[in-house]
Amino acid sequence: MEARVDIYKHEARNLLLILSGRFESIVGAAALMTALPLYVLDLTNSGTIMGLVTMLELIPRLFILPFGGVIGDRVNRKWWMVLMDELHGILILSIWFLSLKNKINLATLMFFIIVSSIIDGLFSGPTAAMFGDVVKKEHMKLATSLNAVSRNFGNIIGPIIGGMLYGRYGFSNVLLITGLLYIFSGITEMFILYQFEPRHRKLNFLFEVGEGIKFVWSHTGLRFLFLFAVVLNFLASPLFMVVFPYLSRVTFKFSAQQYGVLQVFATIGAMLGNFAIIFLLRKASSKTLIVSGLAFQSTLTIFFSVLILPPFGISRVAVFWIFAIAVFLISFFNVLVNIPVNANLQILVPSQIRSRVFSVLEFLATCMMPISSFLYGFILDKLNPLWFFFSVNLLTAVTVVTFIIKAPQEAYEPKASYQTEEVI
Numbered sequence: 001m002e003a004r005v006d007i008y009k010h011e012a013r014n015l016l017l018i019l020s021g022r023f024e025s026i027v028g029a030a031a032l033m034t035a036l037p038l039y040v041l042d043l044t045n046s047g048t049i050m051g052l053v054t055m056l057e058l059i060p061r062l063f064i065l066p067f068g069g070v071i072g073d074r075v076n077r078k079w080w081m082v083l084m085d086e087l088h089g090i091l092i093l094s095i096w097f098l099s100l101k102n103k104i105n106l107a108t109l110m111f112f113i114i115v116s117s118i119i120d121g122l123f124s125g126p127t128a129a130m131f132g133d134v135v136k137k138e139h140m141k142l143a144t145s146l147n148a149v150s151r152n153f154g155n156i157i158g159p160i161i162g163g164m165l166y167g168r169y170g171f172s173n174v175l176l177i178t179g180l181l182y183i184f185s186g187i188t189e190m191f192i193l194y195q196f197e198p199r200h201r202k203l204n205f206l207f208e209v210g211e212g213i214k215f216v217w218s219h220t221g222l223r224f225l226f227l228f229a230v231v232l233n234f235l236a237s238p239l240f241m242v243v244f245p246y247l248s249r250v251t252f253k254f255s256a257q258q259y260g261v262l263q264v265f266a267t268i269g270a271m272l273g274n275f276a277i278i279f280l281l282r283k284a285s286s287k288t289l290i291v292s293g294l295a296f297q298s299t300l301t302i303f304f305s306v307l308i309l310p311p312f313g314i315s316r317v318a319v320f321w322i323f324a325i326a327v328f329l330i331s332f333f334n335v336l337v338n339i340p341v342n343a344n345l346q347i348l349v350p351s352q353i354r355s356r357v358f359s360v361l362e363f364l365a366t367c368m369m370p371i372s373s374f375l376y377g378f379i380l381d382k383l384n385p386l387w388f389f390f391s392v393n394l395l396t397a398v399t400v401v402t403f404i405i406k407a408p409q410e411a412y413e414p415k416a417s418y419q420t421e422e423v424i
Helices: 002-009 011-044 047-072 077-100 106-134 137-169 171-189 205-217 220-251 256-279 286-307 316-348 351-366 369-380 385-406 416-420
Strands: none
Touching: 011 047, 011 077, 011 106, 011 137, 011 171, 011 220, 011 256, 047 077, 047 106, 047 205, 047 220, 047 351, 047 369, 077 106, 077 171, 106 137, 106 351, 137 171, 137 256, 137 316, 205 220, 205 351, 220 256, 220 351, 220 369, 220 385, 256 316, 286 316, 286 385, 316 351, 369 385
């Protein structure tokens, strides 16, 4: 217990360093994720290829997550975070070097995406678990909101950099900036003060993954919440990873800069949502925030997808502003769902199993996304994308309404006894 108290004495310093390190890599990642779909679409002009690339971003990460979870509960989470950021930076700079020699093609790009996805999968669980080790319980919701604000601010700057660099100077410059930012992120994180308590139990990978699964499945609220997440991510996530870039770039032919601006509107909405929680909604219950966030999101997505349907014949300029307002509002209300859920998980899942649990939860939430991403890309090449966009939003709304009606109280506020259960 004494080691934990010592860490809490450095809470402000550690939080600042974590936020700074994450901010640097998020700016680079957001720039790259803005330029990458544009580069792929400019190369191929194919929704099917776009769906395939998105699937390659997800599948390796998905299968490596359980390994990352087990590793994250056994290694020093600080140094693991540093190592993964440095490896990511080196990988991106290697691809940048190839691009200077005009040796980058679709096959090279796919290899890069696969390796990058593996690094992300190894990075995700341990890093998410570490956050709860350095922040006091009573500060967790505030710290989670600040973390989200930092992330959203990075996502404001990143798309601007990605869109401008790609539009004016090409993809190679986006790779250079992103690689350097990952390197700087790892250097920043080296100065975090962190107490590592090694586990001496013999490694049994399947048993330890099973502990994480058992923890999730034995609690009704977590089980219901993440079964819902599987269905929701299957339906909704590819809308923003595949369909939205396709509509923006192919259907309405927005420029790279315009696409970047839309990403900025989304992140500004998310940032204001976090400020709303910090200054206005701190005393609101988790259930109130989650239900209202889901309800407003579903209503808005249906409304805006109806407005852009062919019968209305809205101009391209009007569609751009409809998209801008839509992503702003949807991102705002999405925060009302994510912050209370993430804060509760940090508090209620014991540290010695937290990395595995977070990896299991992420696995459950994303396991269907590769299939739906490829499926959506294929459908985009066969059907009218606007009617398809509306249909999926309608089906998503039905799923959300079902969740709101059926979800048990534990899905919103897990029992406080979770945190005291004994975990080996």
